[in-house]
Amino acid sequence: MLDISLRVRVHVETLLAAQNDMGVCDAFEQYALVGKPDAMNAPHPPKVAGIDSTVPSPAHTVAPVAAGTSPAAPPNPPAPPGAVLQDRLAGWVSDLTTLHELTERLTRTSALDAALQELLRAGAALVGARRGLVVLEPGDGLGPDTTIGLGLARADLGHIETVPRSALSYGRILDGLPGGEDGVAEPDLFAEEGLDPRHREVAARLGYAASYAVPLTPESAGSTDSAGRLGAVVWLYDEPAEPNERQHHLVGLYVRYAAEHLARLLELERTRTAMATMSDELLPARLPRVAGVQLAARHRTGPRGGGDWYDALPLPDAALGLAVGSVTGAGPSAVAAMGRLRASLRAYAVMEGEDPVAVLSDLELLLRLTEPARSATALFGYCEPAARKITLAGAGHSPPLLIGQRRTEFVETSVSAPLGMLACWEAPSVEILAEPGETVLLYTDGLLHRTGETTDRAFARLHAAAAGAPRALRRDPGALADHVLRNVLPDGLDAADGAEDVVLLAVRFE
Structure with missing residues (x-):
């Protein structure tokens, strides 16, 4: 020992x-x-x-000196054995x-932006800097490209971006110029010969005098593989400075680990974006304009991509077909099944839309024959704007909400099983008669599930949010849908990448 x-x-x-x-x-x-x-x-x-x-050296005492004698300078005591090793x-x-x-x-951290912010804060503590920025620019060109600052406002980042890229340390790293593989230290920008005039001007304006930049490259990609490089991170010093050998070593270890973590989050972010794009492309690009009604839709896609959908299509005799639904499962297979189911429902609606029960019966038969391992909930309504009437049939779906100046109530629909659950599905339809200015809100179960509450409490929250909508918002179905989302799913629960898909389709009768 x-x-x-x-x-x-x-x-x-x-x-x-x-x-x-x-x-x-x-x-x-x-x-x-x-x-x-x-x-x-x-x-x-x-x-x-x-x-x-720095470990403080222990204090030493010397023997007292007799009066009348001049003390001699004490010799430096030898270091205790093993002190350096200790x-x-x-x-x-x-x-x-x-x-x-x-x-x-x-x-x-589970989100890319949060991880980049943590990288900046931790690196600043390790190298003794106060500010910095990270430039995410994957070398494979697939994005996303973004710049995030620590202690720098958006305007400050804009000023830095006006400097020629080749004159910036992170620009030399990202462009693969010589000397950027292991990082670029600029200990005194104003003493550096050949500094770009614009760089000098921006540095003086923002008040930094030195910088230290390192590449963000996962070990699996290799230090010289520009295609595998994720970006670069730069820390800025207020005065001339550079990391010492120990700080350089510590921040190098940390950044190598951070690059691996960022690579995983980047792939997750790309997957989320791809699934959201695919899901959005399978939904209506725009809602139809039909006399007598105003339409608005809101869609939030889960991180893995889900099977919630909505539709509104013009039908013969100035009618309108309205649908919302949800396919079980998540990921690409659920999104593809949602697209097939929605396309089939549109065909059945054109042929026999005036009978919603027949439309859902045909859809259930198709689902049972082509995808026996999957089930779905659906709500289809045949809307007659001139009569302010909707004939509605539901298969295991939550009831619509009727919102007016004098009433806010759920529409009573018959209890029915989801599509694909029984050998033969059938349930009676119901009629909704709306007053001028009233809105019928169709939605998917994801709106209730994201609350994290029991079903009864989630329905009560939805009812309270709709009933408390200001009078001015009720004139605009889009504003009303936004109000419901914000109040049913507060504190970021209505984010686009939440746990489950959410669909709202608002139909306001004029």
Whole structure:
């Protein structure tokens, strides 16, 4: 066992206790010196979680000097055996603790933007910077391309983007110019010869004097593979500075791990975008204009892509076919099944739309014959705008909501099973007679499921949101649908990439 001196042991244990109580970065902020060093080799604050560490040397005492004699200069006492090794071990333990906590924070991020922000904050703490930016520009050209700043407003990022790309450190990295594989340090921009005049002007305007940039390249892609590069991250110093060897090593380890995590989130983001695009392309590009009614639709796609759909199509005799539905499952297969089911329903609606029960019966037979392992819920209505009437049939679907100035109530529909669940589906239809200015709101079950509440409470929340809509919003079906979404799904639950698909189709009678 190493003979660690009492003073060193107490110092390390005290700081480790501080890390456990308040977190590594919080402990560093508490113990950090006030003010900014004029260079990275300026005196450092005490060791806290691997940031600019120095273990204080133990104090020594000398024997008292007899009166009348001049004291001689005491010789430097020899270092205790193993003191250097003890300091190094303490530093390594502290560095590992730092990296562990920072990577844990990064791992907890599940969205690409949040991970980029965490990367900037952690890297700034490791290299001793205050501001920075990350430029996401995947080398395969498939996107998404974005720039996110730390301590920089959108206008500041705009100023930086006016500098010629080849004059910026991250531009040299992204363009694959020589010298950018391991990072680009610019310790003193204003002392650098040949600095682009526009870069000098922007740096002076934003108040930074040095920068340090590193590439974001997953290890699986290889450091020289530009196609596998995700982007670059830059940290900015207010005064001339550059990371020392230890900081360079720590931030290099962290960025390599962050690049792998970002690569996974990037693929997830691309999948979400592709599924949302595919789902949107299978839905109506625009709603028809039919005299006597106003239409509005809202669609939110889940992260894996779901099978919720809506439709509104003109029918003979100035009628209108209205439909909402949901296919079981998620992912590409559910989206494809939704497209097939919606296309079939449109064909049946054109042929026999005045009988909604017949339309859903034909749809159920098709589903049972072609996709026996799948089920679906659906609601189809034959709307006659001139009579302000909707003849409606439902298969395992939630009832519509009728919203007016004097009433807000759910339409009573017959209890029925979803399509594909029984050997033969059939249920009676119902009629909705609306007053001028009233709106019929059709929706899918995802609106209720996203609340995370029981079915009864979710229905009550929906009813309260619709009943509390201001009078002005009731004149616009789109504004009314937005109001319902915001109130039924508050605090970001109505986000486009939520847990489940959500569809609202609002029909307002004039």
